[in-house]
Amino acid sequence: MREVEGSVTAPLGYQAAGVFCNIKRLGTGKGSDRGPKPDLALIVSDRPALVAGMFTTNQVVAAPVKVCREVVRRGVARAVVANSGNANACTGPQGLADARTMARVAAEVLGIRPQEVLVASTGRIGVPLPMENVEAGIREAARALGRGAPFGAMAAQAIMTSDTRPKEVAYEWTVGGRTYRLGGIAKGAGMIHPRMSPTGRRPAPLPRHATMLAFLTTDASVERRWLQAALTGAVAASFNCITVDGDMSTNDTVLLLANGAAGNDPWTVRSRGFRQFESALHRACLELARMIVRDGEGVHRVVTVRVFGARNARDADAAARAVANSPLVKTSWHGGDPNWGRIMDALGYSTAQVVETKVDIGYAAPGSKDVLWCVKRGRPTSVPFEELCRAVAPTEFELHIRLNLGRGRAVMYAADLTEAYVDFNKGDVTNPASLGG
Known part of the structure; x- marks a missing residue:
């Protein structure tokens, strides 16, 4: 297994884009002094992909998480649309309608069904999405889609909030003379103590398994039940084992798309290929999770x-x-x-x-x-x-x-x-752009 470039665009059959559409309106969001940065990401599979997901077990659940859970239950997806700068959480029926509109607009411009679009959001809680900006951003992102490392990097930047650097990984391995790839991007710096489950329901006790988001893609074909099992295990040993401040977000989401573009017969748990896939997935999730901790708000050690x-x-x-x-x-x-x-x-x-x-x-x-x-x-x-x-x-x-x-x-x-964490998160009510999620 070796590391390669491209993150979510490294596997065959995926495109990505990141664009700026000023979702926060007052600027690019707390923690960003880099000028207009991308704040809407789009990841698209050329063909229908099996999907697995892990979601926050917070009892207060953001609208996009509810939409995502529906798509994951159906088991097939073609695209992920994600925005930063606004969590679309605690926004009532309008928030749920806005999340569905994001899926519908993405489906229209991509020529797919809304039921095949996954939605994610991160940012300030309790503020309605500026849908005119969001819809324009989705259409622009669809025009900007491309393959290769620069496009994956733009998507990684677009999901950042208070992160100081993007988080990307991709791995390549060979089974039976055929090459497979898995890539991912993630974001997270504050409000980090994920405890996710496949359905978002809280087991008793809770499993060991700013919001953290992670999107993973692979060109391998894996039977659906084992795809979810692999993701559940990987998240349990990675994202669910990190903490920056002990606060679980309303929006925590990990999504994995497997489009089978590499051409293998679907792997089951007994396949040699599945074991290598599972190893790559665990490695990617752990690396992304540790990047989140290292980039935590105000973190020194x-x-x-x-x-x-x-x-x-x-x-x-x-x-x-x-x-x-x-x-x-x-x-x-x-x-x-x-x-x-x-x-x-x-x-x-x-x-x-x-x-x-x-x-x-x-x-x-x-x-x-x-x-x-x-x-x-x-x-x-x-x-x-x-x-x-x-x-x-x-x-x-x-x-x-x-x-x-x-x-x-x-x-x-x-x-x-650290003192830096407190200073960063206390905000200044006279300066709305300084207020966090």
């Missing part, structure tokens, strides 16, 4: 929280999330303070079973098995404070937690909490 030895997987997940979302822990990361007491506190109030005298806590470089333990069996070790400070000084490091109660394990990709 990125911390991988690894929990081992929990009573079960659910406990491990609960422990990891409690630590990763603790404001006190996150601020200590920002200050370079190896404050294990705050970590122990977060573990204790999590829903996981924790026995104080069995907990080990330590720090490591990314990917290293050499852990510097600051706590063993609930008590501080003799490692000097200065040495612990050096361990947490890099912009990326790992936090290892052993509960020593079982075999459950979990991982979270988390960010620190």
Whole structure:
């Protein structure tokens, strides 16, 4: 497997575009000082594609998510139209009508059915879409469609809100002498703590699996049930394991299109090709997810929280999330303070079973098995404070937690909490363009 250029346009049979239509009207949105940037993206498959999706489990659901869920239930799509600068959330019946209009207009200009168009939005909540601008943007994007890296890059830029850089990946691999590709784009910097499910309904308990959006394309052919299963698993190990600020969005969406343009017979779970496809999908989702954390609003340090030895997987997940979302822990990361007491506190109030005298806590470089333990069996070790400070000084490091109660394990990709995050998100009511989503 090797990395290639082109993101969503890398696989055969896909075109993309990104255009500026001033959806926010007052400008290009908070966090952008780059002049008019694209704010409407269009991704189109030359042929009908099977589609899988994962959606926010927030009880307040944006209109485009509702439209997308309908398309995914039908199982076939041809296009994705997505805008930034406006979430189209909490906009009532008009918001749902506007989301359907986006699908209808895209279908008209592309010569396809509205039921084959997926819709996504990101931006400020509670503001009606400027539909005149949106419709003009869709028509312009259809005229601007093209293949190759520049077109995928424009689509990646168009879905950005407070992101400082686009997020793109694409991979290529060979099975039986035939080449396959998978590519994706994503956005997200704030309001990041996705917990998505295939239907948007909340399982009990919730699965380990500004809004985050991700759109993935492949030219492989995969049986529909296994396409959804592969995406569910990939999201569980990637997007559903990240947090910037602990806030779940109303709009979180991941979509995967598989158009079969590579010409293979549809893969099933037992196929060698499916295993390689699944590997590429997991790799793409994880890379995009980690890009989101690194580009989080005000983020200075990125911390991988690894929990081992929990009573079960659910406990491990609960422990990891409690630590990763603790404001006190996150601020200590920002200050370079190896404050294990705050970590122990977060573990204790999590829903996981924790026995104080069995907990080990330590720090490591990314990917290293050499852990510097600051706590063993609930008590501080003799490692000097200065040495612990050096361990947490890099912009990326790992936090290892052993509960020593079982075999459950979990991982979270988390960010620190900085003054810059607070300054960015408090806004200025005298300057509407400064207000976030």
